[in-house]
Amino acid sequence: MTLVTSCSRKKNTFISRNYHALAARDNILFNGYNALAEGRENLNANYTDNYWEILPVERMQISEDVTLPGQSENQNFTRAEEKAVKAIQKHGMNIQGKEYNYQIDEAYLLLGQARYFDQRFVPALESFNYILYKYPASDKINKAKIWREKTNIRLENDELAIKNLKRLLEQETLKDQDLADATAILAQAYINTQALDSALTQIDIASKATKSNDERGRYRFIQGQLYNALGDKDSANIAFDKVIALNRKTPRVYHISAYIEKAKNFDYNEGNKLEFLELLTDLEENRENRPFLDKIYHQIAEYHLKNQSDSLAISYYNKSLRTDTNDNVLKAKTYQTLGDMHFDVSEYKMAGAYYDSTMLHMVTNSKPYRLIKRKRDNLEDVIYYEDIARSNDSILNLVSLSEADRITFFEAHIEKLKVEAEKEKERLAAAERSKGLIAANNNSFGQKPSGLSNLKGSRGNMPPGQGSSFYFYNQTTVAYGKTEFAKIWGDRELEDNWRWSNSVKTGTNVNTSVAESVIASEEELYDPQFYLDKIPSDEKIIDSIAKGRNYAYYQLGLIYKEKFKEYPLAKDKFKQLLNNQPEENLVLPAKYNLFKIYELLGEDAEANIAKNDITTNYPESRYAAILNNPDAANFSDEGSPENIYKNLYTKFTNQEYAEVLSKVDDYITAFEAEEIVTKFEFLKATTLGRYQGFEAYSKAINFIALNYANTEDGQQAQEISANVLPNLAVKEFKTDSTTNNYKVLYSFNKTNTEEVANFTKTLNEVVANIAHYDLSTSIDVYNPETTFVVVHGLKSLEGAKGFAYILKEKDRLKITKPHIAISSQNYKIVQIHKNLEDYIESLKE
Incomplete structure (x- = not known):
């Protein structure tokens, strides 16, 4: 009893203080720190560094998931927190506001660290602040200040952390690991605020002060990355050499990554390429480096690419990918480089496949992802038109051959097929x-009993x-x-x-x-x-193939010029087009684009020849006007496609559908080589729908979707065909009780324009005298033979019928035309399908 009472937490005695301090330190806190260490090991093991960016000072993956109270992704940190709380509750000696157990500040430090690594930064900050508030004389006060600023940085309070850490370093003489931790986290704050030169000084101090070679290797590597970011490659290489000198004292990943970073800094103009290749080869052949072959192969590929040994570069890039690396940035860069290499040699399908793989390993909707996606989308058009150009060129080449040459060609082809078939036969035999x-x-393994054990033996072992x-x-x-x-x-x-x-x-x-x-x-x-027998002989088919080939060449020239800025490629395509004697509507645009390309490439002599050709042979064209007077001539003149489209669209809005249809085909032919042609096609489709009904509209939309599939308007047509046309196809009339918007129709022959105008004027005068209704009128074209005069604003079918009857009775001398009452939704169906007769028949049922 004497021993128990002498160890009470409420008595400030020598025995009580030392008993509770020892019990807290050697039991509860010891187990708590062990759990914390295990949790940190798990964090480091599960963390993957991105060596393509400046490494963070501390390895900890921040989770975006919201953690509910009582939940934790790492139970070791929960256990460490529980131990800290237990030490405080069972061994705390808070007597009259003063703590007499000198281990309790250690418990609060453990509590804050456990919460910090569990990514509960606000509660962690409270724990560190509590130490600073309650234990100002604690020997852990500097450590608590450092951890508080680490937490502030995680909470993105970088400026506050810099201020507090600078004050700590000025006021206190920190040594060893405390100095390393303070300067390292200060360097992180400077990196976060893009003050890289300030970060360099602090990370250098941290690398010298730390007692951990693991940390020293990481800090030196970060130092090299900072020098690289500032453009000082020589100092960066010195820092990487210090990492390499640590050899097996530091993790192998820093050692290899330092070699890779030095390789990236190699001067291909002044450096010894033979020695450099030997170094890379030694890294490749070293058995210890097998886990890092993905990076080594990639760097060797970069070396060969810089030396223009493309085949070797491709070989090593593929070796890097075959290591099944977990580095998604490395995969993305490798796939993108391979895509660019195939693009440069016009292998567009292969380039497109590599760009697809690139996007799979990038962060979706990031800026690099969007750039690659835009390039890939543009490449879709290139692949489409290149396929047409090559295929049609092949067919036309065969058409141009004599019968004997054709036979010779195909006999050679058949011989190749036979050789390939023989090789395939040998391979199958093998x-x-x-x-x-x-x-x-x-069979040599012997028979095993059936059941689960057999499955395990045949597959698992x-x-x-x-x-x-x-x-x-x-x-x-x-x-x-x-x-x-x-x-x-x-x-x-x-x-x-x-x-x-x-x-x-x-x-x-x-x-x-x-x-x-x-x-x-x-x-x-x-x-x-x-x-x-497969070679076409019909002149119409051959002309169609030639026309498709020429249009493909023109589109390729535009794509290379406008989207990819590949001016030499664009020049080749336009010149090939002109050599093929294309249709007249492609000649002038091709020549004008060639002139612009010559200007962009600085080929002034060629540009002058192209300019003189246009101004001499096509003096009345808008291109000649632009070349003769660049300041005054622009595409807003009356003859430009944009103005023609604008004028035609105005006629469409005025319901001059016959006029639009009589001219739109001529404009589509004239501007076939222009991007605006799809707008004319859409205008034609909409006009046909308004004038002739759903079937004509559907056919025109599907024509755009098929013939302009690789344009933005073509994709819009595909969307309309898939989602809008099925809804418009419904012909069944709606029940009148489902709406409160009705109209009254008066039908006229379209040719009687004077009669329509007089009737509309009279109707407007009559409607204006009717109170209690908000009515309006309009003239709507129904089809090429019929025009409607429509009264809008009626609320029910009976009201519409009654209104028309009363109007007829009151103004017998003015309004004598037959009328049709119809709901707005049924009027829409009538206008879409041109089935007024069906509606009239439905009223008789």
């Missing part, structure tokens, strides 16, 4: 032999492809299956109805465009006549 060896190896019985675990059988599928079905897209013959992907070279666009028997594949 695959069969390999299957036999695999089966023999499987052997890697895929090595004796595994499951089809997709055996690489040989998978490869054989792919070959057999391609042999039977050809190259198919992953889509619905893939078995249809028109699902076979056609190539862009001569062989695929002519020979492989249809499925043929083996006998036909080796018969030249089979291919000869």
Whole structure:
């Protein structure tokens, strides 16, 4: 009893103070700090650094998920917090407002750290502030101040943290790890505020003061990154050399990353390339570096790319990707580089595939993602028109050959097919032999009992492809299956109805465009006549192919010029177009675009020739006007497509539909090479809908969707076709009780314009004298033969019928025309489908 009472938390005795201090330190806090250390190890193990950016001083992944009270992503931190709270509750000696247990400040420090790593920064800040408030004489006061500023930085209070840390460093003489922690976190605050030069000084002090080689390697690496960000490559390389000198004292990832960063700083003009390649090769061949081969291969690829050894670069980029790296930034950069390389050599399909892979490994809706997506979307047009140009060029080339040359060409093609077939036969035979060896190896393992244990033995104990019985675990059988599928079905897209013959992907070279666009028997594949029969002979078809080829070349020239700024490529496409003797409406725009490209490339002599050609041979054109007087001539003149479209649209709004339709086709032909042509097509479609009804509108919209599929307006037409037309197709009239908006129609022959004008004038005079109604009138074109005069603003069908009857009775001498009462929604159906007769019949039922 004496011992128990002497250890009371309410008595300030020597025995009480030391008992509770020792019990808190050696039991509860000891276990709490162990849990905290385990939690931090888990954090470090699960954290992935992005070495493409300046590393953070502290490794901790901030979660965007909201954590509810009582929940934690790491139970070690919860346990550490519980231990800290237990130490405070069971061993705290707060007597008359003063704490006599000298370990309680340590407990509050543990409590704040546990909350900090659990990403509950506001409660953590309260714990550190409590130490500063209640224990000003504590030996942990500086550590609490440092942790408070770490928490402030996590709360994005960087300026406050800088102010407090600078004051701490000025007022206190910090040593060893406290100095390292204070200067490192101050460097982080400077990095966050983009004061990189100030961060350099602090991170250097931290790297010298820390007792941890792990931290020293990280701080030196950050120092090198900061020098690189400031453009001082020599100082950066010195910092990276210090990381490399630590060798196995610091984590291997810093060691290898320092080599990679030094390689990025290599001077290809002045440096010794042979020594540099030997260094990279040594890194590649070192067994310790196997976990980092993705970065090493990528850097070797960069070396070969800078030396213009494109094939070697592509090989090493692919090696980097095959390591199955977890570095998404590295994957994105590699795929993007490969895409750019294929784009530069006009392999647009392959470039598009690489850009697709690039976007898969980027942060969605980030600025780099949007840039790649825009380039990929633009590439869609390039792929589309390049396919047309190459395919049609191939066909026209065959058309131009003599009969003998055609036979010679296809005989050579057949010989290649036979060689490839023989190679495939040998490969399949080798695959069969390999299957036999695999089966023999499987049998050598002996028979196992059926059941779950057998499944485990056949799959769980052997890697895929090595004796595994499951089809997709055996690489040989998978490869054989792919070959057999391609042999039977050809190259198919992953889509619905893939078995249809028109699902076979056609190539862009001569062989695929002519020979492989249809499925043929083996006998036909080796018969030249089979291919000869596929060559078109009808002049109309040949002209159509040539016209499509020419339009594709024109569009490619525009895309390269306007979207990609690839002026040499654009120049080649326009020159090829002009050499093909294109249609007249493409000649002048192509020549004008060539003139602009010559100017952009600084080829003044060529630009003058192109200018003189336009002004001499096409003096009345708007292009000549622009070239002769660039300041005065612009595209707002009366003959410009924009003004023509504007005037035609004004006629449309005035319901001059016949006038619009009589001219729009001429303008579509005249401006076929201009982007505005799709606007004329849309205007035509809408006019047809208003004038002739739904069927004509639907046909015109589908025409735009098919023929301008790769333009923005074409995609809009596809959207209308998929989502709007099905709703407009409904012909059934609505029940009149479902609406409160009605009209009265008076029908006239469209040619009687004077009668319509007089009747409308009379109707307006009569309607103006009717009280209690907010009525209005309009003249609506129904079809080429009929015009409606419409009264708007009636609230019910009976009201509409009664209004028209009363109007007729009161103004017998003025309003004698027959009338039709109709709801607004049914009037819309009548105008869309031009089915007024059906509506009149429905009223009789």
